[in-house]
Amino acid sequence: MLIVNLRYKKFIKYVGMAIIGILVGMLAFWLGTIKIMNYMEGSVRVYNKFDLINIIFLTDEFSKFEYLSRSDISLFFLPFLFWGAGIMIASSEFLLKPRSYITYVYSRVNKKSQAMRYIKGDSIMMTIVYVFSFVLTLCWCLDIFLPKGFEIMQRAQESMFFLHMGLHGIAAVLAVLVIGEIMFLFYCKRGVSFSFMGGIMMIVVLFLVDMQITGWNLILFTPLYYFLDSICSMLLCYLVMRKMNSLFGKIELSV
Amino acid sequence: MKKITKIRLNNSYFYLSAAVLFLALSITWFFESNFAEIMFFMDYNAPDITLPETEAKIAFLDSILNWEMFIDSSMRYVVNFFPIFAVLPVIPFSFERKSYFVFGANRFQHYSKELLKSTLGYAIRGGLCISIVFIIYFTIGSPFMIATLSDIGGFASVLPQGFYSLHPYLFFMFMASTIYFAIGFSFALMACGISLFTDKEYFILAIPLMIYVGVCFLGYGFDFLPFKISESVCAFNTMYSTGEIFVPVIFLILIDTVLVILGVKKRRNIVDC
Numbered sequence: 001m002l003i004v005n006l007r008y009k010k011f012i013k014y015v016g017m018a019i020i021g022i023l024v025g026m027l028a029f030w031l032g033t034i035k036i037m038n039y040m041e042g043s044v045r046v047y048n049k050f051d052l053i054n055i056i057f058l059t060d061e062f063s064k065f066e067y068l069s070r071s072d073i074s075l076f077f078l079p080f081l082f083w084g085a086g087i088m089i090a091s092s093e094f095l096l097k098p099r100s101y102i103t104y105v106y107s108r109v110n111k112k113s114q115a116m117r118y119i120k121g122d123s124i125m126m127t128i129v130y131v132f133s134f135v136l137t138l139c140w141c142l143d144i145f146l147p148k149g150f151e152i153m154q155r156a157q158e159s160m161f162f163l164h165m166g167l168h169g170i171a172a173v174l175a176v177l178v179i180g181e182i183m184f185l186f187y188c189k190r191g192v193s194f195s196f197m198g199g200i201m202m203i204v205v206l207f208l209v210d211m212q213i214t215g216w217n218l219i220l221f222t223p224l225y226y227f228l229d230s231i232c233s234m235l236l237c238y239l240v241m242r243k244m245n246s247l248f249g250k251i252e253l254s255v
Numbered sequence: 256m257k258k259i260t261k262i263r264l265n266n267s268y269f270y271l272s273a274a275v276l277f278l279a280l281s282i283t284w285f286f287e288s289n290f291a292e293i294m295f296f297m298d299y300n301a302p303d304i305t306l307p308e309t310e311a312k313i314a315f316l317d318s319i320l321n322w323e324m325f326i327d328s329s330m331r332y333v334v335n336f337f338p339i340f341a342v343l344p345v346i347p348f349s350f351e352r353k354s355y356f357v358f359g360a361n362r363f364q365h366y367s368k369e370l371l372k373s374t375l376g377y378a379i380r381g382g383l384c385i386s387i388v389f390i391i392y393f394t395i396g397s398p399f400m401i402a403t404l405s406d407i408g409g410f411a412s413v414l415p416q417g418f419y420s421l422h423p424y425l426f427f428m429f430m431a432s433t434i435y436f437a438i439g440f441s442f443a444l445m446a447c448g449i450s451l452f453t454d455k456e457y458f459i460l461a462i463p464l465m466i467y468v469g470v471c472f473l474g475y476g477f478d479f480l481p482f483k484i485s486e487s488v489c490a491f492n493t494m495y496s497t498g499e500i501f502v503p504v505i506f507l508i509l510i511d512t513v514l515v516i517l518g519v520k521k522r523r524n525i526v527d528c
Contacts, residue, residue, distance in 0.1 A: 080335040095457045192456040
């Protein structure tokens, strides 16, 4: 009976994450469409699905697209929405647990790593559900509510688009998990507020670094090597951060 | 001085928030205004640069060292999560609410009044945190910057004609001490109101951020002025006049007041039983 109850609770959690992903995806699609419509009136080029995705996830190649300019103050609004919601979801699993629960867990496990696993919960699965529901919502919205004047893509181009979205989704999951691990390290040492602040500053740092480097993609939507560069670097960071957390991450109960 | 006043003034979250805001502003400016590229990464032997290296460097620096570029490039990332710097100094209030206002409840003569007073104090400190950082930041920048535009936009409409091009530093001081203080105050008050209802720090940090982003979305989606909070955050680059810029902030403060009054009532009831 207890196990059934726990499974039910987990299912409810995943459904909640999926709903958040769908809502955020619809909001991003809505505002992205409004933004791109302003540029479409005076433009000669025919826009396609990639242009809207470029606005939502942001890309490196500012010279190629006229709707991306560095001086636009709302340039980072949509990317920050996606990443901010992502790290909030990834970190909610351990940031929402009360300190008394941690004492309780520590008193009942044999190994430190086991306690870590309990405290982190299933943030990995939650992140995957959130990111892929966001991505699928975008694909679905672009299929059904394709804005007027957008080019209808060929079959080969369409499958290329899905490939890009899927690979970027995997990279995004890994990037969110990396930031989540960094937040967990901060949480162990300094507490909730410090961790939250650190997570948000990590997004800024990643964006700043990614804007400076050309030819290597971290979290932006620049399909130079089909996002394999971001997947590799984020996977490496994730493994290193996990190892570091298992070595140094001991929660100080006094904080 | 009372001991609680000393503890409140020596608030480490205040210093953390101020330091992070200052660092975020200056690092963003360093990279986003092309300062780093001009100083370190640019190739001065390229065929399209005819001047010698030092002269070319000075010419490029002249083009980026102006007030508009300064404020615009340093706010580029910060504008997306601006409320968090006002909310962070309020976190000790939630600790106080859990200990000082529970265990010492029977020692106050007027419990609600005391709670409201400390709420207001924390909200003002949240506003000051943002305001002081911007004042320091502009003061450090002022010797190097000049104004290139004659009119910066709607926020200068209350000032005399041509005031901005004559005294850009005073204009930015005016901006930091009025609108930025008001935004910080409103979000800190909101965080106080939320902390009266919940025990979890996560919600105190996350809900103002969500409200900021969500309300901005609605404002731009439906083109409705009282919801455009980010228009007040970008007061240096706006079409609205000085009075209109304060509309979203006043709207926020009204909601916060209702939230705080309800929260204080709830606390009062819990203590009474």
